[in-house]
Amino acid sequence: MNTLSASWHWLTDPAHWSGDDGIRSRLLQHLVLTVVCLAVSCVIALPVALVLGHLGKGGALAVNISNVGRAVPTFAVLVLLLLTPVGKWGEGPTVVALVLFAVPPLLTNAYVGMREVDRSIVRAARGMGMTGRQMLLRVELPLALPLVMTGVRIAAVQLVATATIAALAGGGGLGRIITAGFNLASTPQVVAGAILVAGFALIVEAVFEIAERLAPHWPRGSR
């Protein structure tokens, strides 16, 4: 309990919230990193997955990319990128590594979601004379939306987690508070940082959960 109260003191000390390496700026860095990388990954992964799912091709690719992604340690990729020329552009390695790790769940879930749309509905849409594009946008995508959103949610939570590891390799974000705490041998600071990161991850998960509850029910109702 001693450590916990010490961490609480650390967290509530206003001096730790301000400044360039204060909690406020680290939170902001973490948020910006997560949002930017999520946006980039969605732009890269979703169109590819939706078109592949629509055409029904590349399923093995979509699933295997996800399996490979799991086997490659984030930390190793970060350090490898850091030692390549990419490492010279500030947050470059972090952004590239984060995007690499967010793409597989997006790709897999969007693809699986598109494939799990009831084939008879798709055939009915075709029978009504819809073009491929109309079928993709008006029929398959709305029905696949719950799974696509699950992928986005997984990617977002994963980004929060990976952004933490980036601090080990010199990147910014909340993980920095933890690594700095380790270097100072200050357990209260380490635990305080961990509480912040865990809270951040849980809030992101909760935001998606709430958005899912509030979203229109028709896509789920029809499944």
Place this chain on the structure above:
Amino acid sequence: MTAPPHDCLARNDWICGAYLSTRRQILLDAVVQHLRLTALSVLIGLAIALPLAVLARRWGWAAGPVLALTTILYTIPSLAMFSLLLPLYGLSATLVVAGLVLYSLTLLVRNILAGLRAVPEETRQAARGLGYGPIRLLLTVELPLALPAAMAGLRIATVSAVSLVTVGAIVGFGGLGNLIYAGMNTYFKAQVLTASALCVLIAVAADLLLLGVQRLITPWTRAGRARAPARRRRSRTGLRGARAGRA
């Protein structure tokens, strides 16, 4: 390597034969530590997950809280998890194992529970009709039928554990992660690349090994009706799999 002795180390090349031959012992020690941490955490995770899943199956009301708790644990980033457990275990290998056990729980409980729930009701009734008691039913009918799903979870948990062990470098018990961390600070390219490649190799080897074990202990899944279960399994691992690739 055709380069003169020590040259590729001096040039700091990515791929360096001299590194492999001079640091063989260090690499071997790191691999052994990596394997021990992974195996220990997955086995402990399995030992905790199995009773949890069985209890959640037996009493429906327990399933919600068990799944919610393990999911919340899974959401916490690994670096934060290790730090949160720090006051409990200090800077030790136990800390890394404890963190990894908590992660493998989510994957294992979910998959074992899914496997148990997928056992057809007629099968259970048939077994009861043959005079099977609840324990015999669990051990000889339900658990074997849940094996394919459980093994899928075990494979994901193992592969994730292999890659998460590297983060243990922050407390000095990260197996190959230690070499990556040290290599990062000294800008030692050969060490970082070799250790990273070994990590991936271990993950792939462990996955293949478990796949082999799965085939050996569930011969019935390959007999005759391989089509439908294969399709089901793929879509399931697709979703679960995506859930798992994390840091």
